[in-house]
Amino acid sequence: MDIERLTEVFRDTFGDANLVLTPDMSPKNLKGWDSFNHINLILSVEEEFGVTFTTDEIQSLKSVAELVVLLNNKGQAITWQ
Amino acid sequence: MADGTQLNSRAGQHSTYVQTLRQCRVIENDLIGDVCLTVAVGGNCNPAFLLPGLRLGLADEGIAVRIVETPYANWVATALAPEERIEFWVIWISALGYSVGGTDWRTIDIDGVLAGARAALDRGERVMMILPESLEGAGPYSAAEKWQRGLREQLDDVLPKEVIRVDPDWIHRRCGDAGWFAARYWTLTKSPCHPDAATQLGRAVANAMLRTLKPRVKAVAVDLDNTLWGGIVGETGAAGVALDPFGEGRPYLQLQRFLKDLAAAGIPVSVVSKNNFDDARAPFLERREMILSLGDFVYFHAGWEAKALALRRIAADLNIGIEALCFLDDSAHEREEARVLVPGLIVPELPADPEMRMGFLAASGLFWQPLVSAADRTRVEYYKTQAQRESLLGECGDVESYLRGLGMRLTAQRIGSDNIQRVASLVHKTNQFNLTNRRHSLAELSRITAEQDAYAYCYSLTDRFGDAGIIAVLIGRPMATALEIDTWLMSCRVINRGVELAVLDHLLEWSSGRGFEVLYGLYAPSEKNVLVAELYPSLGFVAVDGEGDERCFKGHGLSAPAHSITIEE
Numbered sequence: 001m002d003i004e005r006l007t008e009v010f011r012d013t014f015g016d017a018n019l020v021l022t023p024d025m026s027p028k029n030l031k032g033w034d035s036f037n038h039i040n041l042i043l044s045v046e047e048e049f050g051v052t053f054t055t056d057e058i059q060s061l062k063s064v065a066e067l068v069v070l071l072n073n074k075g076q077a078i079t080w081q
Numbered sequence: 082m083a084d085g086t087q088l089n090s091r092a093g094q095h096s097t098y099v100q101t102l103r104q105c106r107v108i109e110n111d112l113i114g115d116v117c118l119t120v121a122v123g124g125n126c127n128p129a130f131l132l133p134g135l136r137l138g139l140a141d142e143g144i145a146v147r148i149v150e151t152p153y154a155n156w157v158a159t160a161l162a163p164e165e166r167i168e169f170w171v172i173w174i175s176a177l178g179y180s181v182g183g184t185d186w187r188t189i190d191i192d193g194v195l196a197g198a199r200a201a202l203d204r205g206e207r208v209m210m211i212l213p214e215s216l217e218g219a220g221p222y223s224a225a226e227k228w229q230r231g232l233r234e235q236l237d238d239v240l241p242k243e244v245i246r247v248d249p250d251w252i253h254r255r256c257g258d259a260g261w262f263a264a265r266y267w268t269l270t271k272s273p274c275h276p277d278a279a280t281q282l283g284r285a286v287a288n289a290m291l292r293t294l295k296p297r298v299k300a301v302a303v304d305l306d307n308t309l310w311g312g313i314v315g316e317t318g319a320a321g322v323a324l325d326p327f328g329e330g331r332p333y334l335q336l337q338r339f340l341k342d343l344a345a346a347g348i349p350v351s352v353v354s355k356n357n358f359d360d361a362r363a364p365f366l367e368r369r370e371m372i373l374s375l376g377d378f379v380y381f382h383a384g385w386e387a388k389a390l391a392l393r394r395i396a397a398d399l400n401i402g403i404e405a406l407c408f409l410d411d412s413a414h415e416r417e418e419a420r421v422l423v424p425g426l427i428v429p430e431l432p433a434d435p436e437m438r439m440g441f442l443a444a445s446g447l448f449w450q451p452l453v454s455a456a457d458r459t460r461v462e463y464y465k466t467q468a469q470r471e472s473l474l475g476e477c478g479d480v481e482s483y484l485r486g487l488g489m490r491l492t493a494q495r496i497g498s499d500n501i502q503r504v505a506s507l508v509h510k511t512n513q514f515n516l517t518n519r520r521h522s523l524a525e526l527s528r529i530t531a532e533q534d535a536y537a538y539c540y541s542l543t544d545r546f547g548d549a550g551i552i553a554v555l556i557g558r559p560m561a562t563a564l565e566i567d568t569w570l571m572s573c574r575v576i577n578r579g580v581e582l583a584v585l586d587h588l589l590e591w592s593s594g595r596g597f598e599v600l601y602g603l604y605a606p607s608e609k610n611v612l613v614a615e616l617y618p619s620l621g622f623v624a625v626d627g628e629g630d631e632r633c634f635k636g637h638g639l640s641a642p643a644h645s646i647t648i649e650e
Binding site: 012015035036039040043044047054055058059 | 097098099100102103106129265266268269270276
């Protein structure tokens with residue numbers, strides 16, 4: 001599976017149809033990625049991929065690269081294409 | 082805008098928070114320029130997850146919303162000195178928010194809450210409060226449970242009655258513990274429940290808000306048979322309908338209680354029934370179990386024409402829009418006919434199982450009345466004095482095209498061993514559309530229908546709603562070159578759809594093929610069959626002699642009647 005599904009979730013959450021994911025994308029450099037949208041993002045990812053994150057995982061998550069690793073660890077074979 | 086149908090199809094169907102958020106993004110642009118409410122939200126927790134459900138619930142009725150956020154746990158300051166005009170306050174008084182994160186119990190500043198609420202009410206703003214929720218881990222008899230209950234009762238006692246209470250446990254019960262409790266959202270965002278549950282709570286808040294601004298339902302029209310009692314009074318008589326509160330009458334009585342309470346709160350209730358007038362009234366007069374009495378209704382309409390006529394007249398006489406009239410009927414046919422002929426009418430899809438109906442109506446949110454005024458309580462009496470309880474007549478939509486749209490097919494079957502049990506049952510119990518009331522026994526029926534040159538048919542009806550089964554019987558016996566109609570009856574479920582015309586059509590074709598030139602029709606009046614007193618004249622038969630009460634009509638040279646039914650054999 002490639003990165004497109006995750007890209008769609010981001011585009012939806014942040015209301016930007018042209019958003020392109022990069023591994024270093026983070027709350028620091030993406031406009032709108034505040035603490036509340038962080039939860040919205042997590043909820044959308046959980047719903048899209050059918051996974052659940054722990055409170056710890058949600059709090060320590062700092063970048064798209066880390067999110068991909070987390071999803072990989074939960075059996076979602078996402079690769080950068 | 083939601084019409085009745087959409088609203089009904091949504092009842093009981095719950096989107097997740099994420100889905101609702103997505104829908105909100107889609108509708109946001111559609112509502113610009115429409116009615117817009119300014120709603121301030123706050124509380125001692127984070128109410129953000131309420132908002133998509135709140136927005137969508139309001140958008141369903143064409144209302145946009147502008148949210149004014151108040152500082153976390155400090156809404157009172159804003160309420161005391163707002164910078165702008167607020168129409169609604171939605172304040173979530175969370176038990177978790179008053180506790181030390183759910184770990185220890187505090188006493189709360191009731192005076193502050195009260196001051197904030199009063200300030201808003203004094204400016205004429207509406208105030209809604211979500212009362213303290215049950216806590217996770219607060220088991221039965223625990224100190225935590227006691228604290229939460231006490232908190233809630235205390236608030237409920239001291240808050241002015243104009244404050245609209247919203248009980249979060251409505252939604253908690255619907256979601257279950259697994260759907261409601263989600264401690265991680267408290268830890269992460271200070272939301273007292275799961276975002277999906279908060280979304281449903283937001284929809285409930287929206288509904289309470291809408292119902293405060295404008296009742297969705299301003300009047301109810303209700304069917305009788307199988308809606309207010311079990312069974313068909315025209316068939317069994319008043320003594321035979323199900324009204325046992327400890328048995329199968331229970332759900333019907335529950336609906337009666339519900340309607341009686343609605344009437345007391347200012348929503349007039351009327352009867353619209355396909356029945357003989359006296360039959361329809363009989364259970365009210367003769368059955369002591371009845372909760373509703375005739376005096377509870379503003380209009381009492383019982384007749385045989387399409388209900389659309391009466392429904393339109395009720396709305397007109399009460400001076401309400403048709404979109405504020407709600408029609409409750411157990412029959413899918415009646416509901417569909419009413420929807421087609423009276424566009425805009427609210428027609429909830431009452432579940433077929435009567436036990437499911439009250440829960441369905443409660444969940445629909447149609448009848449919520451967050452604030453009931455003294456004027457509401459006297460309104461029904463006013464309507465009653467204005468109303469003239471007479472049969473309703475008036476303009477109506479196009480019945481013909483509705484009937485054509487049903488795609489009705491009538492299958493004529495010769496009466497024989499396959500169907501004679503059902504025929505005997507119809508012959509025994511049909512009262513209203515029954516020309517002669519001859520209650521032939523099964524043995525007599527077998528003998529008559531075995532006669533070679535007798536016309537002995539029963540008919541089953543299907544349409545796009547399904548198969549109604551065998552619904553009519555006609556037996557004609559030969560007398561030289563004439564055929565005498567010994568029995569003609571039809572189930573009251575299919576009255577007023579032209580089925581009798583299709584039956585006559587079939588009979589005429591059969592008779593002409595066998596050289597019967599004349600038909601004789603008999604009408605034997607009974608207490609119940611006044612419906613068909615003029616059937617033969619209306620079909621072109623001419624009155625000839627009769628014996629005693631029985632009247633005889635002669636049909637000669639009749640042409641096939643026009644109807645909307647395909648006949649098969």
